[in-house]
Amino acid sequence: MSAGSSRETRSNSKAVGEGQAPARRYHSVRAQSEALARPLAVEDYVVQSMPDVSPTKWHLAHTTWFFETFVLARFAPSYEPLEPRYGYLFNSYYESVGTRHPRPERGMLSRPTVAETYDYRAHVDRAMGALFGRAGSAVLEEAASLIELGLQHEEQHQELMLTDLKHVLGRNPLRPAYGSAAPMPPEREVQALRFFDQPGGLISIGHEGPEFAFDNETPRHRVFLRPYRLADRLVTNGEFLAFIEAGGYSRPEFWLSDGWATLQAHGWQAPLYWERADSGWFEYTLAGGAPLMHSAPVSHVSYYEADAYSRFAGARLPTETEWEAVAARQPTSGNFVERRHYHPSAAPDDDGVRQLYGDAWEWTGSAYLAYPGYRPWAGAVGEYNGKFMSNQFVLRGGSCATPERHVRATYRNFFPPDARWQFTGIRLAEDA
Amino acid sequence: MSAGSSRETRSNSKAVGEGQAPARRYHSVRAQSEALARPLAVEDYVVQSMPDVSPTKWHLAHTTWFFETFVLARFAPSYEPLEPRYGYLFNSYYESVGTRHPRPERGMLSRPTVAETYDYRAHVDRAMGALFGRAGSAVLEEAASLIELGLQHEEQHQELMLTDLKHVLGRNPLRPAYGSAAPMPPEREVQALRFFDQPGGLISIGHEGPEFAFDNETPRHRVFLRPYRLADRLVTNGEFLAFIEAGGYSRPEFWLSDGWATLQAHGWQAPLYWERADSGWFEYTLAGGAPLMHSAPVSHVSYYEADAYSRFAGARLPTETEWEAVAARQPTSGNFVERRHYHPSAAPDDDGVRQLYGDAWEWTGSAYLAYPGYRPWAGAVGEYNGKFMSNQFVLRGGSCATPERHVRATYRNFFPPDARWQFTGIRLAEDA
């Protein structure tokens, strides 16, 4: 129901010490949100195609509300809200901040208009600019971590803007494209999937140190692992198609009980956005409809589908510890939003485990729960992560819609097991 | 889900005989739809605030689709649709014309955009213009009745555009106004309600003659009526408030069983758009929120509320025959959309039964069923009225959102008994 967080942010205190760096980072992140919305028609900002999806307009306003509520209201005493009722309209789920507009009705609001929403952003950006003008002040020092949280939060919503928009456009029978994406690499053969042995033992995972991380990544702690084997790349569309063709969606033996019930309730027969035509399989992408690319990683699968596929393949999903133990040794580079494909692409031919970052979030077999010794942040922002610790699974590694700097090895994303509208894919593991 | 129709249309054949008159009427009705949309922001065109409501964009496209499907496809062989998939998107409920986009998902379509929708209108208007250019031709003679039906249909949707938009704007917590309405007359005392005796006997109702009427108004037929008494004006907000203050919404003895269940399921405590504040009652109108005007007719009540009020008042609702017997003797003038109040206004002080036309549709105690000897129109347009003949009640007289020329004494509107988003009000009757 939520999203994720920040890679490689320099330490906050250091950043503040660097004078205008925080202001530059603020305006850069804020500008990126607006850049992502630039290809849209006004009408595209308004629609909510299912309760999980929010209109673009809402994302732009809600991220602004975050700074207004958690930073300006507290650290800028002379700040005047542009419109007090926005506090009600753009609160997402912070119970401690007051009542809020019901989530499933976000698409029923034609007002504020898109132009008024940008006015709201400008109003808050000006006030934030004034706050940054007090660089070095005690107030700004104190606000720094909340400002950084607000930017991390906005980066998460940048990803949701793309995935929500894909849902809005993708269920329109006209199948319009989002805008100019960078061209995808051509179809090609991919190397056969291999598993690489991993040693197990007493492993430390989780975040420690001065860099930004969400509370749910802490504390760093030890986990005992048995030796295991991790697949070298994500499962491809072509491999997943073999599951479909083997009757995977009509054979209960592969499925969790809840998964089978969900499949039947929704009539699932393929990943979200797949369509079977007489001439073969097509997939809706943010560049429009396209023939299914067999070499690309499968995405838009639920946990249930990932788990069922792993059983079909005689394997299983990795735990989050198994994933992090390997990922911690690799650089966080990959097919992130900066490449402007907005779609997963085939793993490079190579030796060893790769494609851990970018392309598609990887479902793990770990329930999203507190780490031993976990403490939520103090205050209202303590509602950020901890209160979702039931009925969700952990995903790792980021996707083609995630800002590259936002992800790191310890980053924990989480979604309910039936969620499909994110770029979610499958990496396999095995017992040694 | 609704109907509507035409008053005082000159006979179709005559109109056609007058050369350019049909073309002028066509372009005038089409222009009026666009004029009604003029005060809107682009965002306002997109939203569907409940399944019964359609986005303005959809109304503008659907009325255009009607001409494309039922006129151009048949009478203009060289006509090329602008976009063939619009046939799927903008069919409302004509089963015989093919499958259609699901009604509750009309608000999930950001495309076609508003500009593209106007392009669609212009495309069809050009083709219709070419058809009118063949004035006097056998083709045009043959098409004339379908063209007139299309215009009547568009007039009905003009009313729905306003009532749907009221729902969209009215449930927005910002309570925006629709645009510049003509100022309402000031609050004042209204004359006490009186009942006037009506004779009964063998009465003829229904339509007969060359003027346009919907199939459901025919055939003209005889109904035996007992003597009765009809209230001289609509029930006012002030009178309805007395019902509320007497506990009307918590006393089951006034309510039909289905009405009581509906009230409880939805938590109704007042008509739609009423709000109780510390300083008294307010009402959302298309001019924005305003203190409740006691002299104005109550509107936005369901059949259940109208029926419960009538029982509270020791009276009952009139049958449609009782209504028509009186209305047929009066001119069809009143507070219609042309006055640009977009809200019911107080009855003039006068002697005798008045306010039968305009202000608010009047719920009758008659179920919407076929008249004796009824025959639906031939072809696909036979789905226009007949297939809704269950679970609906008849309303008469038009409202402040109806084009004046659209209504006549025999006109039968119909809605399910729980509908509240139209301008629907209450006239009382009694047995003699």
Add this chain to the structure above:
Amino acid sequence: MSAGSSRETRSNSKAVGEGQAPARRYHSVRAQSEALARPLAVEDYVVQSMPDVSPTKWHLAHTTWFFETFVLARFAPSYEPLEPRYGYLFNSYYESVGTRHPRPERGMLSRPTVAETYDYRAHVDRAMGALFGRAGSAVLEEAASLIELGLQHEEQHQELMLTDLKHVLGRNPLRPAYGSAAPMPPEREVQALRFFDQPGGLISIGHEGPEFAFDNETPRHRVFLRPYRLADRLVTNGEFLAFIEAGGYSRPEFWLSDGWATLQAHGWQAPLYWERADSGWFEYTLAGGAPLMHSAPVSHVSYYEADAYSRFAGARLPTETEWEAVAARQPTSGNFVERRHYHPSAAPDDDGVRQLYGDAWEWTGSAYLAYPGYRPWAGAVGEYNGKFMSNQFVLRGGSCATPERHVRATYRNFFPPDARWQFTGIRLAEDA
């Protein structure tokens, strides 16, 4: 949700004047309810197979509660309830008598047990016996009409006991039989359907006179009818099968809009209780499963199916006035519950309109509404009929599950248009 009522009851005052006749009638009706339950296993008394259905145990207790609440509580001051909480458990829908147990939860009550329910009946019967012992007293005179209403009410519930039980047993995959029914006449050819001309004119319908009738049958009043033609018998299973084989359930042109939506929501493909096997069509009856008898009247069809069939047949359903005008000239005899078939049987070969009484309730095209001048009974029993006057259609003539003496020409039964679990069938009519 339904009604029912009494034919041929001698005038109440006369009955009371005859001394023990009221007591005999009371005990005879009460004994008949128990006789109908005799073939059941204890478990059969408990189950509620859908919200519309009540457990047999509930029927036996609720009819008893009626006498306790409306007769004993008022006319037998020393009466002590066996268990005060039964007042809550066994109230059906009388808002004015207090809160009540939710209808959909009637099948969740294992207590009172069946034996305790019979104890409750005996307790009330003893108190009623004591009341009858005061024959000729002013109290009994005053109670007489409520006692008669209680007996009419119990006769209605006798029919519901059978139809509810049919639903309980019929949806059990074991398809158990209710008990020993009289053998059905063998399959045979039926005469081709004919229509007989009826004159129309100013017709009087409705009840007048001292015999018992429900309030909704009054007052007797005049209705103007056009000449029409009425089918001589009910539509048979064989004829309805032709509708199915012509694709009737997949052709929207035959259906009301609400009917088509209902058909799709429930997946209807045949009347309730029909099953298609490799060897042909079967029908569940209270005697168990049996091959479909083509000559028998179709039953367990909704209004929507009756209406769709009539359109397929190029005809229509009669109005209730058209039905009563003919039925009033005929004796009320037919295949009623006393024949113990518990299933409709083929119309006898004969000349003229027949089978108007018994076999299956006949859907009319008339909405269930108040007659002109209608006044509900005073007091709590005024909730008996009037509050259901929306969203229901009138049925006439009784069925194979109705007590013969309960029906008469003016009797108005009513059900919502999607109801199928009663013995409901089809008679056709045409305009002359």
Add this chain to the structure above:
Amino acid sequence: MSAGSSRETRSNSKAVGEGQAPARRYHSVRAQSEALARPLAVEDYVVQSMPDVSPTKWHLAHTTWFFETFVLARFAPSYEPLEPRYGYLFNSYYESVGTRHPRPERGMLSRPTVAETYDYRAHVDRAMGALFGRAGSAVLEEAASLIELGLQHEEQHQELMLTDLKHVLGRNPLRPAYGSAAPMPPEREVQALRFFDQPGGLISIGHEGPEFAFDNETPRHRVFLRPYRLADRLVTNGEFLAFIEAGGYSRPEFWLSDGWATLQAHGWQAPLYWERADSGWFEYTLAGGAPLMHSAPVSHVSYYEADAYSRFAGARLPTETEWEAVAARQPTSGNFVERRHYHPSAAPDDDGVRQLYGDAWEWTGSAYLAYPGYRPWAGAVGEYNGKFMSNQFVLRGGSCATPERHVRATYRNFFPPDARWQFTGIRLAEDA
């Protein structure tokens, strides 16, 4: 959604080697199911008060079906089913064994009757007796582990029979008692809650060895634990009441997001079966309604309530490893079903951690997932545990409705976090 398993069963092979011991155990377990049903009226066997609850009749038949399907059909070639359609009616969720009757409709079956259900049990017991007569044979050796599984399965259903019945009787407004329970100890003071330090380190949990255990308890494996502190007893009703009185059910800061939504959707204001009267709090127990006993452990709380309470108390729930590390050092004795209280009772005064077994299942903070290296059983019984590994939490220790011999330190029960109708309680833990 399911239940648990077996303590202290001698090894299956050994048991079989002892000749008639398996037969004795079989008949003893089977007889215990029937003994539990003995206090019931026939009607009590039939009702399903919510989809999670099954009628007693169904439990008795389903446990029988298990032996018929998994043992007799495979190992007794001449076995003839009493009624082949029972295979459809009494399959719970085994997809690989064929289609099945829908779970929410189990309460709609009046047949087979209770007597027929006992006939079915006797029929299968006779066939099982014949199978046991072949003691020492290879067939019986092969069947032994499935027979033991069937008995473990029946023990689980014995617990469900009691908890389901409590729901059936407890929601009946008459609040009937189940039957004669042993008297509860009187109200008294309980010692203040204390936490005891536990060392942490590399701990082994899970089952290993020849005794019976469910697949989900295996394999035994190592888990690294930080030092922690475990509460010495269960949280009492009196302590939970303090949470309620502090506004616990209206303060979102204590609740998981899903828990808060669940609370609001259902209107929870106290544990299931608690009722507030003018004279104080009452609780429905299987002995009937009774004043709330403050010293007894709170039960019938969901995971959400347990988790919220722990946050209110400044503590947390233990993980299943933390629980098992302590419980493995203690004998599995406590207030189990054999004491016939059918209700949790106050912890004895003592030093050290106690009450780990019996009284109430203890919610842990561990999601129900596979242990590292987990392999489900082969064949259809592989659907027993593994397919429920999503959206459930682990519970430990057994309850007052569990057979004592059925539980052990490694036993993992699991339910969704909103389940309240089991005897589920709260033990607290803390970080050291």
